Amino acid sequence: MKILIIGGTGKTGRHLIKQCLKKGHQVTALARKPDKLKYDDQNLQLIKGDVLKPESLEPAFKQQDAVLCALGHKRFFVKTNILSEGTKNIVRAMEHHGVRRLICITALGINDSKYRLGLYYTLFTIPLILYFYFKDKAHQESIITDSNLDWTIVRPAQFIPGRKTGRYKHGSKTGHFILTKLISRADVAHFMLQELTQERYLHQKPGISY
Ligand SMILES: NC(=O)c1ccc[n+]([C@@H]2O[C@H](COP(=O)([O-])OP(=O)(O)OC[C@H]3O[C@@H](n4cnc5c(N)ncnc54)[C@H](OP(=O)(O)O)[C@@H]3O)[C@@H](O)[C@H]2O)c1
Known part of the structure; x- marks a missing residue:
C-alpha cells in the first residue's frame, strides 16, 4: 500500500515507518524537519510539511491509500x-485528494473513554497537567x-518503552x-498496521493496552 505517515519523526511515528517499510509498503513521511529521519530505503519518501500550514500538505497526500497519524x-x-x-x-487534504482511510492516535481518557486511564490520571494528571x-484531543476526535x-481512532494507554x-x-x-x-x-504501531489491512474497527475508537 501507499501510506502517508504524519508525525514520523516522533517516537511512535518512527515505529510506524520501520514497521511499514518492513511490510513492504511504500511510505511517505511528512515532517517539519525531514533531516531528522536518517533511513536509507528506496520505499521511503520524505516530504517537508507542517500540518498547521495547509498549503504545505498538498504534495504529500497525492495518490496515497491511507494516512497514519x-x-x-x-x-x-x-x-x-x-x-x-x-x-x-489533514482531513481536508484527504478529502481533496480522495484518500479515504485514516488511522489516528489519540489517547484513552478522551470523550467516551473518560476514566479509563486510571484514577491517578483521572484525578491528577488530566485535570492538572493535560487539561488543555x-x-x-477531544476536539481532534470530533473532527475525525x-x-x-x-x-x-486508536486510543493507547500510557506509553512505556518496549519492543513489539x-x-x-x-x-x-x-x-481500567x-x-x-x-x-x-x-505495539501501538503494530496494531495500527494490522488495522490497515484487517479493518476490524472501521468508524470505531478502540483502546489498546497490555
Ligand atoms: N505519552 C503517553 O503516555 C501517551 C499515551 C497515549 C497517547 N499518546 C499520544 O500518542 C501520540 C504520539 O505520541 P509520541 O510520544 O510518539 O509523540 P512525539 O514523539 O511527541 O511525536 C509527535 C510528532 O508530531 C509531529 N508534529 C508536531 N507538530 C507538528 C506539525 N505542526 N506538523 C507536522 N508534524 C508535527 C512531531 O514533529 P517534530 O519532530 O517536527 O516535532 C513528531 O513527529 C501523541 O498524540 C500522544 O499524545 C501518548
Missing part, C-alpha cells in the same frame, strides 16, 4: 489547538468522527477505572 507535542500547560487544527487540515492537551472518511510483542488487548473496554494500564509505542 501519530501527531503530538509537549505544550501541556497552555491553551492549544495544534492537534485539532492540524487534524482539520486533552481538550484539544464528523468527517466522511473511513476512520479509526503483538500481544495486547484492544477494543472499547480497554483500560483504577489502574493505569500500559502499552509500548511499538
